[in-house]
Ligand SMILES: Cc1cc2nc3c(=O)[nH]c(=O)nc-3n(C[C@H](O)[C@H](O)[C@H](O)COP(=O)(O)O)c2cc1C
């Protein structure tokens with residue numbers, strides 16, 4: 029965990045970025061510590077009745093600024109904590125990576141692709157959304173690689189997602205002969221991709237998107253079941269142990285549940 | 301900066317003292333590791349841990365923590381490392397750093413509290429125990445112990461029997477309608493202090509899903525929305541102490557503290573220590589900020605010692621309701 033900075037950051041620019049807003053803030057210390065996969069936790073604007081934080085992806089760092097992806101334009105100053113979470117690990121040796129991104133969740137994959145390319149890896153993108161208007165990062169991805177496959181549920185761009193996304197993802201992995209999978213997508217799609225990658229002997233690194241009421245590991249409000257190295261499943265925090273996990277370890281089928289074999293599941297849920 | 305020397309912030313912990321009145325509310329500072337990235341933990345008056353239960357528990361499914369207007373609803377549900385996990389992984393880490401740790405303990409039965417207290421007493425780093433009486437007690441068909449003066453008495457007495465030398469604080473619930481009775485019972489049983497208050501039972505509904513917003517259904521309300529309720533509880537119990545209806549012990553107050561002014565409000569109501577809970581989720585640097593703000597508030601008002609402000613809101617009132 030890089031040590032996060034608690035700061036009031038000045039917004040120095042905002043612009044449309046696909047279906048969302050790209051917001052540039054000045055925060056030199058946080059920018060210096062950024063790695064792709066990190067997120068920021070923002071407070072609600074002053075005067076709001078909301079007393080918790082909300083996690084937003086950090087897209088990239090440039091000099092002393094960070095780019096954040098927000099649903100709407102923020103006030104001129106943002107109370108943020110960043111960088112938070114565990115970033116995407118880099119491969120030990122250059123490889124061939126498939127980057128699977130869905131809707132605006134795909135945001136962090138572009139900086140990741142740049143990092144992989146700079147270290148000598150090859151990258152390809154599969155970008156997925158309900159419809160063409162929700163696809164994120166298509167042009168930026170195309171600037172980085174010729175291998176950009178678009179999938180939409182309604183078929184309005186690229187190939188239709190269809191009923192068997194696993195087969196499409198398997199084809200993409202094999203066409204590329206990928207040995208690495210990086211994802212920032214829904215649990216269903218991620219689970220399918222991880223299964224396909226694992227069957228082909230590829231490693232997978234997956235980001236989970238959950239509500240993060242604090243983002244700093246204090247509230248235990250962001251847990252999901254993950255199988256540890258010792259084979260035992262535990263509920264772990266997406267904001268500190270994640271949001272990027274080894275894809276084969278995450279219990280994708282039961283993200284919002286406490287599976288019966290999770291350590292301590294038999295203790296019952298009483299007693300906050 | 302001269303203010304630093306001017307106000308003596310020393311506060312009681314049971315019969316002893318700590319350098320300042322600021323603590324963390326149980327469950328909002330974990331076991332210190334995460335908070336240590338934001339606050340030098342040895343500068344806190346005390347750090348109160350998340351509630352440790354006899355056995356490790358995974359807790360409730362999500363959603364566990366949801367926002368409500370000016371507050372937080374949580375149902376984390378017993379997610380804890382168990383006594384063994386706490387002793388192995390968490391306590392040594394805290395002890396090495398010189399953190400004045402108050403261990404929150406809980407259980408479903410009186411024996412759970414006694415066992416935990418016996419195993420924790422005398423350990424390096426443990427400066428006090430807080431008894432979370434709001435865990436539904438099997439002894440009373442799932443009703444929290446904190447609702448029942450007799451059961452609370454028994455738990456405190458059992459803990460004091462095995463941990464006579466440790467400051468033991470009983471943590472009270474705000475919404476049982478019996479807060480003064482339970483407080484008196486706990487003090488009669490030997491409690492060295494009272495932690496007031498735990499969350500209030502509450503619920504929010506997810507309109508789209510048409511079900512409670514928390515997976516557990518019911519949860520606990522905390523944050524600024526709870527503060528006036530908590531201030532009232534502290535005021536009532538302090539009034540009972542002043543009236544001689546129970547022995548006076550220190551009250552550690554919590555419930556929506558966000559600023560030094562909030563800390564002063566609880567102090568004037570009768571608290572001699574203040575814990576920060578939900579605000580840590582928004583601002584993990586809050587404890588030392590609040591301490592600075594409290595120091596400034598006290599200075600502005602001409603106080604030279606924090607404890608001189610305790611209970612001052614009672615001077616012109618005579619009843620537990622605060623009427624003149
Ligand atoms: C996420 C969360 C977890 C909590 N966990 C515990 C706990 O383990 N034991 C306990 O006695 N109180 C627990 N509480 C209650 C707090 O310690 C405190 O009594 C209450 O939240 C009121 O203070 P606040 O408004 O400053 O949060 C928890 C509160 C929250 C918000």
Ligand code: FES
Nearest residue numbers: 243245247248267
């Ligand atoms: S968001 Fe609070 S612990 Fe992860």
